Amino acid sequence: MKVPFISASELETITAQFPTPFHLYDEKGIREKARALNKAFAWNKGFKEYFAVKATPTPAILKILQEENCGVDCATEVELLMSRKLGFTDIMFSSNNTPAREYAYAREIGATINLDAYEMIAFLKETAGLPETVSLRYNPGGVFALGTEIMDNPEESKFGMTHDQLIQGFKDLEAYGVKEFGIHSFLASNTVTNDYYPELARQLFTLAVEIKEKTGVELSFINLSGGIGVNYRPEEVANDIAIIGKGVHEVFDEVLIPAGLGHIKIFTELGRFMLAPHGLLVTKVLHRKKTYRDYVGVDASAVNLLRPAMYGSYHHITNMTNPNGKIEVVDVVGSLCENNDKFAKQRGLPEARVGDTLVIHDTGAHGFSMGYQYNARLRSAEILYQENGTARLIRRAERPDDYFATLYGFDFEK
Numbered sequence: 001m002k003v004p005f006i007s008a009s010e011l012e013t014i015t016a017q018f019p020t021p022f023h024l025y026d027e028k029g030i031r032e033k034a035r036a037l038n039k040a041f042a043w044n045k046g047f048k049e050y051f052a053v054k055a056t057p058t059p060a061i062l063k064i065l066q067e068e069n070c071g072v073d074c075a076t077e078v079e080l081l082m083s084r085k086l087g088f089t090d091i092m093f094s095s096n097n098t099p100a101r102e103y104a105y106a107r108e109i110g111a112t113i114n115l116d117a118y119e120m121i122a123f124l125k126e127t128a129g130l131p132e133t134v135s136l137r138y139n140p141g142g143v144f145a146l147g148t149e150i151m152d153n154p155e156e157s158k159f160g161m162t163h164d165q166l167i168q169g170f171k172d173l174e175a176y177g178v179k180e181f182g183i184h185s186f187l188a189s190n191t192v193t194n195d196y197y198p199e200l201a202r203q204l205f206t207l208a209v210e211i212k213e214k215t216g217v218e219l220s221f222i223n224l225s226g227g228i229g230v231n232y233r234p235e236e237v238a239n240d241i242a243i244i245g246k247g248v249h250e251v252f253d254e255v256l257i258p259a260g261l262g263h264i265k266i267f268t269e270l271g272r273f274m275l276a277p278h279g280l281l282v283t284k285v286l287h288r289k290k291t292y293r294d295y296v297g298v299d300a301s302a303v304n305l306l307r308p309a310m311y312g313s314y315h316h317i318t319n320m321t322n323p324n325g326k327i328e329v330v331d332v333v334g335s336l337c338e339n340n341d342k343f344a345k346q347r348g349l350p351e352a353r354v355g356d357t358l359v360i361h362d363t364g365a366h367g368f369s370m371g372y373q374y375n376a377r378l379r380s381a382e383i384l385y386q387e388n389g390t391a392r393l394i395r396r397a398e399r400p401d402d403y404f405a406t407l408y409g410f411d412f413e414k
């Protein structure tokens, strides 16, 4: 069972006010999550979560995280612009394949630049110039495993630089006069285990000791990046950030303290873990259809939530109007001219009748932000369910004039 953060009657009040589909975010849950993370890492002086803006690039959400002492991690110039405009001062720029202009802007606003490639050291030096602080992104190659379980395949990943490039990189940076250094690594995505961060930390802490021995460089920070996952499936057990923080602490004491590196600050760049469970995609049943399968057609589609169509990801669905209806096996589909526009395939759900309100769970991260406009389906609204129980529109739904706004030689008013 997955329990939505809002009751059916409270949601009815909101759907009476705002047309579906929309993304709904839970302010209380977001704040509690940020506080739990900061508490779990309070043992580390200088700990900072740089929330991955790409997960939920919505100013009202970023403001909440800012109030909870989080910084931001940006990947593009526009994410940097938004963060700057929101008054963030702790900004990480973890980009890849980056244009010179974006590095220049990152430097201008004082963001910490995290270089994805060894080649980018020379590129940055020749273009925007090297700042006082530089971080390098590490890719150890091979596979990333926890025990016998393979979690991901860094060797096939386009991100980061090799071990030898990283060591050489620090030598180069020091010779060029850079003063402060960090490392960053993202080796597995959506890990539903409390062991990912401690294992990643062990690899990165060991590397920090080696960097000190081989180059004389003492890192100032280690960025564990994103990758802590969420229990999208009801049978999965949610990660426990207190256990994760304790696990990283133990490795810190074991590896870094004896090496005289106890000053190193731990950074994170979590997106999914921070926001996914605190967002719901709210949609209504438009039609039923019966052919070789039974279909429930809803007013949301893959443009509002791409993950199921793109990765075959599971998102739990609750029928808020008819939770105790007779279970039937259905496909829940949107209206795109694409057969992968399905939120659920052959899933047992309580009977979904035309007009029923369904919520699709865990859509608060990499949900709205991965949206697009295929078939001229427009982006939905985003609504904040505030701590005081009221709903606030934080992004209106797109209108046709937004869709036409970038066109030349076409005036739809005529």
Ligand SMILES: Cc1ncc(COP(=O)(O)O)c(C=O)c1O
Pocket (backbone or CB within 6 Å): 052, 054, 055, 073, 094, 186, 189, 190, 225, 226, 227, 228, 269, 270, 271, 272, 273, 365
């Ligand atoms: C560089 C970087 N940092 C952080 C994140 C956030 O990852 P997650 O949402 O899995 O925590 C991402 C996700 O793509 C990323 O690319």
